[in-house]
Amino acid sequence: MALGTDRRSFLKTSAAAASGLVIAFYVPRAGAQTPKPPALPDPNAFLRIGTDETVTILLAHSEMGQGIWTTLPMLVGEELSLDWTRVRVEHAPAAPAYAHVAFGMQATGGSTTTWSEFDRYRQVGALARELLVQVAAQRWGIPPAECRLDAGHVTDGSRRLSFGALAHDASQRPAPTAVTLKPAAEWTVIGKDRKRLDSPEKVTGKAQFGLDVRFPGLMVALVARAPVFGGTVRRFDDGPARAVPGVKAVVQVPSGVAVVAEHFWAARKGRDALKIEWDEGPGGTLDSTRLLQQFREMAKTDGVRAHAAGDAPAALKAAAKVLDLEYSGPYLSHSPMEPLNCTVRLSPGKCEVWTGTQFQTVDQAAAAEAAGLKPDQVEVHTPFLGGGFGRRANPAADFVREAVHVAKASGMPVKVVWTREDDTHGGYYRPQFLHRARIALGGDGLPAAWRHTIVCQSIIDGTPFAPVMIKDGVDDTSVEGAADSPYFRGTANHLAELHTPKLPVPVLWWRSVGHTHSAFAVESIVDELAHAAGIDPLEYRRRLLAKHPRHLGVLELAAERAGWKTAPPRGRFRGLAVHESFGSFAANVVEISVASNQIRVHRVVSAIDCGVVVNPAGVRAQMEGCAIFGITTALYSELTLRKGRVQQSNFNDYRMLRMPEAPQVEVHIVPSTERSGGVGEPGVPPIAPAIANALFRATGKRLRTLPLRLA
Amino acid sequence: MQLKVNGVVHDVQVPDDMPVLWVLRDVLGLTGAKYGCGIAQCGACTVHVDGQAMRSCILPAASAAGKAIVTIEGLGPGLTAVQRAWIDVDVVQCGYCQPGQIMSAAALLRERPNPSDADIDRAMSGNICRCGTYPRIREAIHRAAALMKGGS
Numbered sequence: 060m061a062l063g064t065d066r067r068s069f070l071k072t073s074a075a076a077a078s079g080l081v082i083a084f085y086v087p088r089a090g091a092q093t094p095k096p097p098a099l100p101d102p103n104a105f106l107r108i109g110t111d112e113t114v115t116i117l118l119a120h121s122e123m124g125q126g127i128w129t130t131l132p133m134l135v136g137e138e139l140s141l142d143w144t145r146v147r148v149e150h151a152p153a154a155p156a157y158a159h160v161a162f163g164m165q166a167t168g169g170s171t172t173t174w175s176e177f178d179r180y181r182q183v184g185a186l187a188r189e190l191l192v193q194v195a196a197q198r199w200g201i202p203p204a205e206c207r208l209d210a211g212h213v214t215d216g217s218r219r220l221s222f223g224a225l226a227h228d229a230s231q232r233p234a235p236t237a238v239t240l241k242p243a244a245e246w247t248v249i250g251k252d253r254k255r256l257d258s259p260e261k262v263t264g265k266a267q268f269g270l271d272v273r274f275p276g277l278m279v280a281l282v283a284r285a286p287v288f289g290g291t292v293r294r295f296d297d298g299p300a301r302a303v304p305g306v307k308a309v310v311q312v313p314s315g316v317a318v319v320a321e322h323f324w325a326a327r328k329g330r331d332a333l334k335i336e337w338d339e340g341p342g343g344t345l346d347s348t349r350l351l352q353q354f355r356e357m358a359k360t361d362g363v364r365a366h367a368a369g370d371a372p373a374a375l376k377a378a379a380k381v382l383d384l385e386y387s388g389p390y391l392s393h394s395p396m397e398p399l400n401c402t403v404r405l406s407p408g409k410c411e412v413w414t415g416t417q418f419q420t421v422d423q424a425a426a427a428e429a430a431g432l433k434p435d436q437v438e439v440h441t442p443f444l445g446g447g448f449g450r451r452a453n454p455a456a457d458f459v460r461e462a463v464h465v466a467k468a469s470g471m472p473v474k475v476v477w478t479r480e481d482d483t484h485g486g487y488y489r490p491q492f493l494h495r496a497r498i499a500l501g502g503d504g505l506p507a508a509w510r511h512t513i514v515c516q517s518i519i520d521g522t523p524f525a526p527v528m529i530k531d532g533v534d535d536t537s538v539e540g541a542a543d544s545p546y547f548r549g550t551a552n553h554l555a556e557l558h559t560p561k562l563p564v565p566v567l568w569w570r571s572v573g574h575t576h577s578a579f580a581v582e583s584i585v586d587e588l589a590h591a592a593g594i595d596p597l598e599y600r601r602r603l604l605a606k607h608p609r610h611l612g613v614l615e616l617a618a619e620r621a622g623w624k625t626a627p628p629r630g631r632f633r634g635l636a637v638h639e640s641f642g643s644f645a646a647n648v649v650e651i652s653v654a655s656n657q658i659r660v661h662r663v664v665s666a667i668d669c670g671v672v673v674n675p676a677g678v679r680a681q682m683e684g685c686a687i688f689g690i691t692t693a694l695y696s697e698l699t700l701r702k703g704r705v706q707q708s709n710f711n712d713y714r715m716l717r718m719p720e721a722p723q724v725e726v727h728i729v730p731s732t733e734r735s736g737g738v739g740e741p742g743v744p745p746i747a748p749a750i751a752n753a754l755f756r757a758t759g760k761r762l763r764t765l766p767l768r769l770a
Numbered sequence: 771m772q773l774k775v776n777g778v779v780h781d782v783q784v785p786d787d788m789p790v791l792w793v794l795r796d797v798l799g800l801t802g803a804k805y806g807c808g809i810a811q812c813g814a815c816t817v818h819v820d821g822q823a824m825r826s827c828i829l830p831a832a833s834a835a836g837k838a839i840v841t842i843e844g845l846g847p848g849l850t851a852v853q854r855a856w857i858d859v860d861v862v863q864c865g866y867c868q869p870g871q872i873m874s875a876a877a878l879l880r881e882r883p884n885p886s887d888a889d890i891d892r893a894m895s896g897n898i899c900r901c902g903t904y905p906r907i908r909e910a911i912h913r914a915a916a917l918m919k920g921g922s
Contacts, residue, residue, distance in 0.1 A: 124864030124901045254860050261865030262853040264802020264842035268866055271801035279796065304785070322796035323805075324788040396806050396814060396866040396900045445804070445866030446900050479807045676860055680906075684863055687902025710811035710898060719891035721904035 102190075102234055104156035105183040106135065112211060112223040114139075115147040119157035119176065120167040121417050122150070123395075123444035123451070124684070125739040126677035127172045128257040131180050133673055137248040138184030138241060139191075142211030148256055153419035153439035164420035168452045168568065170641035170737020173673055177735055178240075185238035190229040195220045243671075243732070252676040257443070267442045269415040272402045272474060278307055280465050280473040281326040281481075283333050284315040287703030288486055288563040289342040292316060292335060299332035309333070310468035314457070317465040319473055327478070342563040343703040347491065350700070351387060354493035354514040354560070358385070362512055362556030363532040365542040369552030374508030378499030384587060386496075386580035388765035390698040390705075391489035393569055394713060397445020398482040401462035404472035405430060410437045414459055415444035417452035425456030429463035448688075449568040453487055454522035457565075480708040488698060489569035490516040494541065494580035498550075504592025505602060508552040513538055515576070516566045517559045533557050536568065540577030540640060540744065545607045546585055564700070570688060571740040574640040578744030579693075579751070579765060582636035586752040587761060596635060596752065597623055610637050612729050613646040613666040620727055621648035621664035631661060634753025636745035642736025643669035644729075647686070649722075649749040653757045656769040660690050660722045660750060668729035669736045675728055678738050682726040685742025691716040693747035697766050771835045775800065776844025786832035791815045793831050794841060802842035802869045806898070813897030816870035817841050823877035825896070842869035845876060852876045855914035863901035871897045875911050884915050 107115040116135055122128040128148050135141070151157045157165045160175050188208060195213035196203040198220065205215050212219045243249075260266040285291065295316050297309035305325025310317050318329035375381050401414040403426070410430040416422050419439045427434045444451055462475040477485065493514040501507035517534040519525050528535060534557070541547065542555035569575060589599035597618050604610045614637040618624075627633050630652050637646035650662040663686040672678055695714040699706045707713040747765060755761050758769065773780050773790070775798060784793050789808075794800045794817070803826055806814030810825035817826045818840040826839075845853070852875050862868050871894070878885055878893035885893070890911050899907070 122864075124862075126863070254857065255862060257865065258857045258860065258862050259849075261862040261868055262856045262872060263849070264800075264869045266865050267801075268804075270805060271795075273799060273801070322788075322792055324785065324792045324796070394900060396804070396812065396864065396898065398805070443866075444864060446864045448900075476805075479809075479812075680860060680863065680903075683905055684902035687904060688900070691902075709809055710807050711809065715812075715898045715900060716902070716904075717898060718894040718904045718907065721902075721908075724905055 099186065099234070099236070099238065100179050100183055101156055102183050102186040104151070104154070105180070106187055108187070108222050108226040110223045110226055112142070112145050112221055113147050114141055114145055114211070114222065115149060117149050117151040119151050119159070119165060120172040121415070121441055121444050121447070122257060123167070123415070123417065123447035125172070125681060126255060126674065129253055129255050130173050130673050130677055131176055132256060133248050133253055134176060134180035135184035137246055138181050139188045140208035140210055145211055146256065150441035153423040153437070158420070166420065166452060167417040167447070168449060170643070170739040170741065174642060174735040174737065181240050182238055185240055186234050189235045189238055190232050191222060191225045193232060194225045194228040249671070249673050250675065253674050254676065268397050268445045269402065269413060269442050270397055270400045270445070270476065272413045272442065274472070276472055277402065278319045278321065278469070278471045278473045279323045279326045280317045280319045280469070280475045281330045281478065282312065282315045282317045282461060282465065282475060283330050283335055284481065284485070285337050285339070287339045287342040287345070288565065290337045290339045293338045295333060295335040297333060299334065300329040303329040303332055307471065308469040310465065312461060312464040312468055314461045314464070317469070317475070319465065319469045319471055323476055326476070339703060345563065345700045345703045347389065347699040350491055350562070351493065354387070354491070355385070357514050357558040357560065358493055358495040358512045362558040365533045365538045365555040365557050367554040371508045371510045371552040371554035374552040375497050375499050375510055378508060380499065382496070382498045382587065382591065384496045384498070384584055384763065386494040386583060386763045388492050388576055388579065390491045390564065390700070391569055391692065391696050392483050392698055392713065393448040393450035394483065395444070395446025395448055395450060398479055399450070399458045399477040399485065400474060401458045402472070402474040403462045403466040405466050408432065408436055410463065411440070412437060412459060413440045413442060414462070415447070415451055416441055416459070417444070417447050418456065421454060422456045422459040425460045426463045429460045430467060448570040449572070450487060453567060454524060455565070457485070457487065479710070483708050483713055484705045486565040487567035488564065489575055490518065490566040492576040494576065496580070496584050498584070498588065500588065500592060504594055506546070506550040506588060509547055509550040510554045511541055511547060512556045512558070513541060514558040514560065516562055516564070518566050518568055518572070520559065534559065536573045538577070539573040540638065541581050544577070544581045545610060546581060546603050549603055571640060571743040574638060574740070574744040575692070578636065578638040578640070579747045582638060582745060582748030583751050583763065586634070586748070586755065590755070600637065609644045609668050610639060613637060613644045613668050616727050616729060617646040617648045617664050617666035620666070620725065621650070623648060632753045632757035634749045634751065634756060636749040636752060638741070638744040640741045640744055642734070643667060643738060643741040645682070645741040645745050647745045647749040649746070649753050651750060651753045651757060653754070653769065658694055658750070658754060658767060658769065659720065663722050663724045663746070664727070665724065665742060666727045666729060667738065667741065668731055669738050669741070670731050670733035671735045672728060673735070678728055679726040681738040682742040683724045685740070686724045686746055687716055687721060689743045689746025690722070690750070692743070692765070693750045694766055771832060773831065773835060773839060774837065775839045776841060782831070784831050787830045789827050790817065790829045790831055790834050790839065791826040794826065800841050800843050804866055804869060806867065811898070812867070813874060814867050814870040816873040816897065818873060818877060821877070821880065823874045842873060845872070850876065851917040852879060852914040855910040855917055859906050859910040859913055861903050861906040861910050863903055867897060867899045871899065871907055875907070875914065879911065879914055879918065883918060885911060
């Protein structure tokens with residue numbers, strides 16, 4: 060155990076074992092086995108107890124708002140009785156010790172942090188407990204069994220020794236080879252509300268985000284990137300840019316032309332003064348409307364089979380009536396409040412990177428490649444992330460790779476800052492999508508045949524994850540939530556097909572990934588089926604979900620708390636949706652009104668079953684956030700392309716929900732002893748369809764395109 | 771020019787049109803005010819100028835010369851009622867927009883010590899939170915109002 064305060068030696072040992080990228084990506088599902096780490100964790104990597112009584116917990120994952128800065132220490136604290144006023148939390152450096160137990164690389168995403176660390180962080184706490192108790196017992200000359208822990212101390216009932224007083228001796232002992240974790244019945248921390256540990260620094264402005272990194276000699280750089288995807292610099296004139304006071308260098312890098320300056324304002328003025336002639340390439344002809352037409356044509360043809368049972372085409376052919384429904388939606392940018400940025404300092408044999416990242420291992424490897432170094436010569440420092448939503452988990456490591464190139468070409472330490480416009484135009488979007496469903500209902504009003512065709516660019520294609528995550532030509536992230544939907548699989552004859560257009564627009568996972576569109580399509584479709592069958596939407600779902608108790612559990616809870624059986628207030632209309640994603644089950648009932656074609660969401664009643672809950676306060680906060688994020692997506696979010704150019708640029712034309720539009724959000728958690736699922740994303744998917752379903756009740760219009768617009 | 775920030779006068783050599791935000795962040799090293807949009811759309815850069823909440827990302831340094839600028843770092847002394855309420859209500863998620871939210875809320879509470887929901891809507895509509903903490907921000911502002919009156 061690194062019980063001293065010498066961070067340097069700790070860093071040295073962990074960095075020495077650094078290796079390249081390990082790919083064992085894994086898409087979690089409820090009921091799937093949790094992959095176990097091979098052995099007990101090295102507590103040195105996760106915990107430092109100082110002689111000053113501070114207990115520092117190192118996070119293998121990045122805090123981007125989801126609350127793991129609190130949740131992971133709670134897991135340690137469950138086994139190691141902590142004095143919470145002495146707890147410090149830090150992001151870990153990039154090192155193999157922090158590899159995600161399921162992904163095999165250091166990463167934060169897929170709503171996996173809590174369940175994937177549920178054992179490891181408790182084991183770390185238990186290992187430390189064992190060592191501290193051994194030392195105390197030895198000093199007192201009593202059996203360890205007579206000792207217990209109490210808020211930063213070991214006690215035998217009459218005597219007390221603080222962790223700090225035991226730390227040095229404990230660090231000299233070999234770590235136990237086995238530990239016993241407390242049974243659930245004895246938990247005192249897990250399952251109890253705990254306030255966020257990062258609040259004090261975040262409400263005082265002290266919290267350091269990537270954009271806040273400063274050190275002497277650090278320059279600020281802005282990069283002029285191609286106006287269309289795949290464009291390249293043909294020639295440029297840097298004279299006017301160099302003439303701007305404060306500009307130190309203008310350098311060409313693979314992604315464009317960088318202006319390096321003393322501060323942001325000089326870099327920005329310098330970049331404005333650049334004259335660049337671009338070779339646009341094929342990206343210059345992209346047009347969203349035409350893409351939609353192309354997607355529509357593709358959906359008329361046979362796709363790659365993602366899942367099938369029975370004979371859906373034959374059953375549909377024989378059916379008297381077939382519903383033929385098309386759902387679609389646009390490219391979306393993540394738009395975290397902190398625009399992308401990356402700071403790089405190069406020195407002989409070394410590259411230091413500071414960036415808000417969800418993908419330390421990938422970024423480390425990419426920085427090494429760009430710098431011409433080995434991964435273990437790259438130090439990755441992770442400050443707080445001002446939002447991530449998937450954008451900061453890029454297999455291409457675009458913002459990191461580029462910053463290394465700028466530092467290398469300019470010979471200066473640089474912070475590459477993306478303006479909001481750069482961030483919006485920078486690609487790696489949620490893909491534009493189209494779903495086509497052909498469904499025949501049986502005599503009972505329930506679906507008897509369902510053919511579901513999805514057109515969606517692949518997020519995984521072309522990344523190192525492809526061999527694991529694309530199976531038989533199907534990127535699971537394109538069809539998740541549809542091809543495995545219980546409604547769809549419960550239909551006797553079903554066929555899910557996928558078309559994967561290849562386009563120059565880079566795409567990426569975006570908070571809830573494929574579920575962003577599959578839940579919208581499937582939960583809207585089910586409402587349409589209920590309407591066609593003349594059955595109440597809740598009752599209809601009950602019939603289809605009879606064998607899916609966890610879906611039903613959240614659905615019934617949300618419906619009951621929302622008062623589904625009673626009429627909504629005058630002028631308001633309700634809609635509901637339920638969806639499983641990331642190992643959790645979430646349902647929403649929304650209450651909306653419509654005035655002058657404007658849709659207003661007044662109330663969201665959310666229910667979640669995420670298995671064992673570590674911090675209920677954190678779960679509620681995430682569900683609230685998911686609701687607001689989901690409403691923005693449902694009502695406003697859209698990127699469009701004309702002549703290859705993204706037409707939106709900033710919050711004036713890529714709108715976010717604002718305070719006056721924010722609804723009341725109520726969150727209800729289903730008590731559960733099931734394995735934990737995720738909570739950062741599962742609340743998002745069932746928002747858009749719940750609004751669309753409410754809108755149908757309000758107006759009789761079925762909107763099948765996101766964002767939902769009445770005029 | 772001279773800029774008075776958190777009670778301290780600084781001599782800064784910057785272009786007249788350089789926004790106060792970048793003077794604070796890149797010249798004076800005060801990084802509490804955040805860059806989010808650069809066009810006064812998101813409020814992450816909110817500071818007080820002569821007591822008024824203003825978007826420092828579009829405020830030219832020259833026009834702020836001689837005025838009293840207060841940033842999140844200078845809001846105290848110590849934790850103010852607004853900040854304590856923020857902690858009590860567990861408002862923050864990623865936290866990036868929160869200094870701006872807090873500065874807007876503090877200006878509102880100075881003007882209206884007992885704000886209505888409509889007052890909050892009006893005063894806070896210029897501050898975007900992508901994490902979606904609005905319901906808690908509303909609750910925290912009401913709580914701060916109660917704290918300032920000596921309630922709990």
